[in-house]
Amino acid sequence: MELRIFTEPQQGASYEQLLAVARTAEECGYGAFFRSDHYLKMGSVDGAPGPSDAWITLAGLARDTEHIRLGTLLTAATFRLPGPLAISVAVVDAMSGGRIEVGLGAGWYEEEHTAYGIPFPALGERFDRLEEQLEIITGLWATPAGETFDFAGRHYQLSSSPALPRPAQSPRPPIILGGHGPLRTPRLAARFADEFNVPFAPVEVVERQYRLVDEACERLGRDPASLLRSAALVVCCGADEQEVERRAARIGRPAARLRADGLAGRAAEVADKLATYREAGATRIYLQVLDLDDVDHVRFVAAEVSPLVGGL
Secondary structure (H helix, E strand, O other): OEEEEEEOHHHOOOHHHHHHHHHHHHHHOOOEEEEOOOOOOOOOOOOOOOOOOHHHHHHHHHHHOOOOEEEEEEEEOOOOOHHHHHHHHHHHHHHHOOOEEEEEEOOOOHHHHHHHOOOOOOHHHHHHHHHHHHHHHHHHHHOOOOOOEEEEOOOOEEEEEOOOOOOOOOOOOOEEEEOOOOOHHHHHHHHHOOEEEEEOOOHHHHHHHHHHHHHHHHHHOOOHHHOEEEEEEEEEEOOOHHHHHHHHHHOOOOHHHHHHHOEEEOHHHHHHHHHHHHHHOOOEEEEEOOOOOOHHHHHHHHHHHHHHHOOO
């Protein structure tokens, strides 16, 4: 099972904090460093020093790290036009030497849209826009050199696009889709995604979503085994119960709640719960690290939990 680090900078993080976590994750051998793509805090934190743009941050990390993979869970389709987003991702992929993965979603957090003047259409339209964005981004990246790309959709139209620049990765950076939706989410994943992610859900929900995406793949004639399965869970791990409680207090959540909803406890306890997700079909777990000043936590999980689940 591959372990990755996942951060939530909208809760309050400087670039230096993110870089420290990313470099620690790289040194420890984690598979990737990911960040959310949000413009407004959630909950009672003050959010200082303020939100940061995901792709600007990843551009910096692309130059300030060496080999760890980098990406988003998930960039909202409401935030950016698909053509410029394809350009941004391709440029950051080149800056990183081909280490970028892009998670895309329909967008869900209405308050951040209101706070920064971003239109927030109804759910059906958001999914329509996401589908068109996926068609455009994958279409641009698949356009042969010297040819142009056209697209005539309800929400986006492109004419004679040179489809430049090209990403460093071939055929393209991996695309991650995910969520809890029963219909359009699995269908879009089966059509466009390299990875399907179920965030912050009990194992029975993860199993259900994997079944739904299997069925969607089969309807399209795609081998379900070609779609990597992952999950995201908050982590709070320690050498003893006192350390677990201390880390839980630092992120403002009771340890008992973290045990129920995420990965909390000593190393063996966390590894045992990870094993249930592996049995459900997950081969990759995004560990949501909420205290970005506690890089020792990142090191502890790598040293003590990873060997129990078969490596990073």
